[in-house]
Amino acid sequence: MKKILVVGALGQIGSELLIALREKYGADNVIATDIRFRNKEDEGDGPFEIVDCTDIRSLSEVVKKYQIDTIFHLAAILSAAAEEKPQFAWNLNMNGLYNVLEISREHKCSVFVPSSIAAFGPNTPQDFTPQDTIQRPTTIYGISKVSGELLCDYFHKRFGVDTRGVRFPGIISNKTLPGGGTTDYAVEIYYEAIKHKKYFCYLGPNTQLDMMYMPDAVKASIDLMEADPSKLKHRNAFNITAMSINPEDLANVIKKYIPTFQIQYRVDPMKQRIADSWPNSLDDSAAKEEWGWKPDYDLETMTKDMFEKLAVKLGVEL
Numbered sequence: 001m002k003k004i005l006v007v008g009a010l011g012q013i014g015s016e017l018l019i020a021l022r023e024k025y026g027a028d029n030v031i032a033t034d035i036r037f038r039n040k041e042d043e044g045d046g047p048f049e050i051v052d053c054t055d056i057r058s059l060s061e062v063v064k065k066y067q068i069d070t071i072f073h074l075a076a077i078l079s080a081a082a083e084e085k086p087q088f089a090w091n092l093n094m095n096g097l098y099n100v101l102e103i104s105r106e107h108k109c110s111v112f113v114p115s116s117i118a119a120f121g122p123n124t125p126q127d128f129t130p131q132d133t134i135q136r137p138t139t140i141y142g143i144s145k146v147s148g149e150l151l152c153d154y155f156h157k158r159f160g161v162d163t164r165g166v167r168f169p170g171i172i173s174n175k176t177l178p179g180g181g182t183t184d185y186a187v188e189i190y191y192e193a194i195k196h197k198k199y200f201c202y203l204g205p206n207t208q209l210d211m212m213y214m215p216d217a218v219k220a221s222i223d224l225m226e227a228d229p230s231k232l233k234h235r236n237a238f239n240i241t242a243m244s245i246n247p248e249d250l251a252n253v254i255k256k257y258i259p260t261f262q263i264q265y266r267v268d269p270m271k272q273r274i275a276d277s278w279p280n281s282l283d284d285s286a287a288k289e290e291w292g293w294k295p296d297y298d299l300e301t302m303t304k305d306m307f308e309k310l311a312v313k314l315g316v317e318l
């Protein structure tokens with residue numbers, strides 16, 4: 001049985017991945033870590049440790065204590081927040097990752113490291129962006145993501161560390177709210193639609209971006225770590241996507257459930273600039289071919305599930 005460490009277990013992806021990992025591998029075999037104190041409800045039953053991944057000693061102690069063999073490294077500052085604090089973001093996103101890779105080399109751990117659509121830039125082909133193409137991002141987050149992809153490849157080739165990763169699009173979930181991302185609007189819009197029947201969107205109506213429902217993001221992370229390594233030609237940073245949508249598409253599907261819903265636009269120039277520098281849609285054929293990636297949700301099925309879950313969570317009838 002694997003012994004798994006989740007770094008950043010209380011974040012948007014970490015909190016839901018943790019539950020799925022504990023269901024699959026057993027609660028005692030999955031150690032949750034974050035820089036914050038535990039919240040029993042958030043992370044369920046199972047071990048929890050305070051770990052700051054920028055401090056290699058705290059990471060090393062926990063890996064030794066639990067004899068960890070697999071690490072899911074999810075601690076990172078997202079795109080919009082990183083633009084506000086570039087130095088802080090670089091330290092967490094790069095030095096935190098370097099520590100995780102170094103500990104993995106020392107203790108022979110496999111590592112999952114998420115990259116992002118942010119690893120592409122304005123001169124990347126925007127539509128059906130290929131797996132291997134130009135990567136000249138213009139945000140500090142994107143620069144940290146493309147550097148992270150290269151670093152993971154380096155640790156694999158140079159030291160034989162079993163590094164694997166995907167380029168996540170915007171992730172939409174009904175549990176933990178995202179924070180500091182450019183794609184966060186796609187989560188906020190559902191909450192605001194239920195609460196106020198109105199949403200002021202900070203991206204323009206035609207801003208086309210890839211998105212994915214959280215259950216598919218969790219499935220992708222686990223499936224890639226379970227994949228036969230002999231089939232993986234790319235290893236790090238597989239393009240994956242479930243839908244390519246814009247705010248108008250989201251507003252239209254929401255109106256099927258809340259006909260009086262209105263979207264208005266108050267564009268945030270910084271977030272718009274970030275979104276415009278990212279692809280409109282990704283080509284995820286390498287992930288499909290090499291480890292059988294296939295999303296379960298599209299815009300319609302995700303929206304149905306979002307409203308069912310959020311109605312219960314927010315105590316409303318739709």
Ligand code: AKB
Nearest residue numbers: 078079116181182183
């Ligand atoms: C963000 O918006 O920063 C993230 C991402 C696409 O990596 N959701």
